[in-house]
Amino acid sequence: xxxxxxxxxxxxxxxxxxxxxxSKTLRFWEGLKEDKILATKCCQCGSLYFPPAADCANCLxxxxxxxxxxxEAEIETFTxxxxxxxxxxxxxxxxxxxxxxxxxxxxLAWLTGFKFSQVKVGxxxxxxxxxxxxxxxxxxxxxxxxxEG
Amino acid sequence: xxxxxxxxxxxxxxxxxxxxxxxxxxxxxxxxxxxxAGLTSKDVGFVALGSxxxxxxxxxxxxxxxxxxxxxxxxxxxxxxxxxxASGSAAFFAAYSAVACxxxxxxxxxxxxxxxxxxxxxxxxxxxxxxxxxxxxxxxGLTFPAYYALYANAYMARYxxxxxxxxxxxxxxxxxxxxxxxxxxxxxxxVEDVLSSMVIASPLKLYDCSPMTDGSACIIVASEEKxxxxxxxxxxxxAAVGYSSGTANLSKRAGFLSLDASVSASQQxxxxxxxxxxxxxxxxxxxxxxxxxxxxxxxxxxxxxxEGVKFLREGQTEIGGKIPVNVDGGLKAxxxxxxxxxxxxxxxxxxxxxxxxxxxxxxxxxxxxxGLAHNIGGTGHxxxxxxxxx
Ligand SMILES: [Zn+2]
Numbered sequence: 001x002x003x004x005x006x007x008x009x010x011x012x013x014x015x016x017x018x019x020x021x022x023s024k025t026l027r028f029w030e031g032l033k034e035d036k037i038l039a040t041k042c043c044q045c046g047s048l049y050f051p052p053a054a055d056c057a058n059c060l061x062x063x064x065x066x067x068x069x070x071x072e073a074e075i076e077t078f079t080x081x082x083x084x085x086x087x088x089x090x091x092x093x094x095x096x097x098x099x100x101x102x103x104x105x106x107x108l109a110w111l112t113g114f115k116f117s118q119v120k121v122g123x124x125x126x127x128x129x130x131x132x133x134x135x136x137x138x139x140x141x142x143x144x145x146x147x148e149g
Numbered sequence: 150x151x152x153x154x155x156x157x158x159x160x161x162x163x164x165x166x167x168x169x170x171x172x173x174x175x176x177x178x179x180x181x182x183x184x185x186a187g188l189t190s191k192d193v194g195f196v197a198l199g200s201x202x203x204x205x206x207x208x209x210x211x212x213x214x215x216x217x218x219x220x221x222x223x224x225x226x227x228x229x230x231x232x233x234x235a236s237g238s239a240a241f242f243a244a245y246s247a248v249a250c251x252x253x254x255x256x257x258x259x260x261x262x263x264x265x266x267x268x269x270x271x272x273x274x275x276x277x278x279x280x281x282x283x284x285x286x287x288x289x290g291l292t293f294p295a296y297y298a299l300y301a302n303a304y305m306a307r308y309x310x311x312x313x314x315x316x317x318x319x320x321x322x323x324x325x326x327x328x329x330x331x332x333x334x335x336x337x338x339x340v341e342d343v344l345s346s347m348v349i350a351s352p353l354k355l356y357d358c359s360p361m362t363d364g365s366a367c368i369i370v371a372s373e374e375k376x377x378x379x380x381x382x383x384x385x386x387x388a389a390v391g392y393s394s395g396t397a398n399l400s401k402r403a404g405f406l407s408l409d410a411s412v413s414a415s416q417q418x419x420x421x422x423x424x425x426x427x428x429x430x431x432x433x434x435x436x437x438x439x440x441x442x443x444x445x446x447x448x449x450x451x452x453x454x455x456e457g458v459k460f461l462r463e464g465q466t467e468i469g470g471k472i473p474v475n476v477d478g479g480l481k482a483x484x485x486x487x488x489x490x491x492x493x494x495x496x497x498x499x500x501x502x503x504x505x506x507x508x509x510x511x512x513x514x515x516x517x518x519x520g521l522a523h524n525i526g527g528t529g530h531x532x533x534x535x536x537x538x539x
């Protein structure tokens with residue numbers, strides 16, 4: 001019953017890659033190229049959104065302004081991912097962390113430049129923009145003393 | 150609202166089921182459930198199917214349609230429910246609601262999942278995307294174990310819990326799975342086995358994780374009138390269903406020491422059933438990873454905050470303790486066929502409440518004849534808490 005050698009028929013293969021619209025958050029993706037991490041703020045109720053949202057879930061207002069976030073984060077938790085999904089199989093195992101910024105929003109991103117044994121809940125790290133190995137703009141946590149840019 | 154009872158249950162053998170396709174697997178739960186209730190497929194007015202991976206980890210996109218045709222249920226009202234790993238409980242809620250509101254007299258919740266038709270890495274890919282793809286997967290490659298590992302590290306840092314403590318959940322649940330013939334993993338394990346297994350997403354290792362399992366489970370519900378008309382011997386009544394949800398992005402969570410959705414859903418269920426956690430005879434909780442069972446003890450009010458490990462170490466969640474938990478092996482060892490899990494939990498509750506546990510060695514003692522099933526979808530993205538009473 002648990003034999004892997006049971007007879008099977010292979011289904012027709014499909015390759016899926018969706019075009020995800022980013023027109024409403026384009027400022028965010030462009031901001032990364034200037035080493036800025038941007039959030040949105042509701043013009044009506046002041047709610048702050050990271051990841052940036054084009055609409056306010058709190059008051060349903062659709063008028064939002066862009067604000068730049070501070071870079072210092074306190075790490076709330078982390079994990080080192082060893083068994084990776086197919087689309088990340090070309091990467092070495094990586095560390096993901098969630099950090100809280102001074103403005104109160106939290107960010108989930110890779111944490112690089114630390115020895116894994118140094119990574120602790122409560123430590124400080126710096127949030128910076130970066131170009132991912134897939135040539136896409138992204139952002140990550142790095143040690144505080146790492147120089148700008 | 151009408152009173153609703155469970156009158157028939159079925160559960161397939163869980164495991165790597167390359168011998169059956171999704172329809173044949175569903176049949177293995179539908180047939181015993183109908184026979185248990187003394188019904189035929191033509192008696193069922195409404196069918197809700199719980200399945201999460203249609204078209205992704207198995208080939209059928211409309212599994213409700215294909216399984217219904219195969220099991221002779223075509224013509225009944227039909228839908229598929231998706232609530233990630235809580236899809237089975239969502240399907241149960243739909244079937245329960247159809248009967249409670251008077252729309253149907255007999256309804257079926259059918260949970261089925263085929264997870265082993267694709268390779269493990271592709272499965273990691275699909276399940277990792279089950280959060281907020283754009284913001285937490287696309288650039289960062291989160292995996293399902295990683296989501297819970299984030300909670301585990303926060304919990305360990307806050308309360309001083311250790312990897313050995315987490316391992317004890319696995320040891321307990323494997324022990325009971327070894328007594329359960331439908332379980333996927335029937336091997337007993339030691340703390341050392343868990344600690345020496347490969348790291349998946351630190352601090353979680355292979356034996357901290359539930360396996361990827363094929364399986365199905367089926368629950369048939371009926372109105373009080375129908376129960377009398379059919380002269381059902383031991384109806385098990387639905388005392389309450391509570392539900393809640395959590396943010397898609399984990400970065401939007403207030404903290405990582407508990408799942409808010411579990412707290413809200415369980416409080417709602419306790420209130421509706423008019424009972425306290427200490428009145429429960431036993432529970433099935435969502436232990437997709439070892440840390441999840443410890444969080445559940447606290448979120449469901451079985452013990453205080455930060456006391457989950459102590460509660461486990463004292464044996465309070467074993468048979469003979471204050472509240473036996475997952476004595477069917479849990480997701481951890483019975484297996485976690487995502488969309489079937491919620492229905493399989495209710496199968497176990499029903500069997501236990503009827504004092505028909507498959508193996509007498511794992512029959513829980515019953516005082517109040519009340520049991521609870523706690524089913525999480527994703528990482529606290531969805532939560533259903535169902536309380537049954539005989
Ligand atoms: Zn607003």
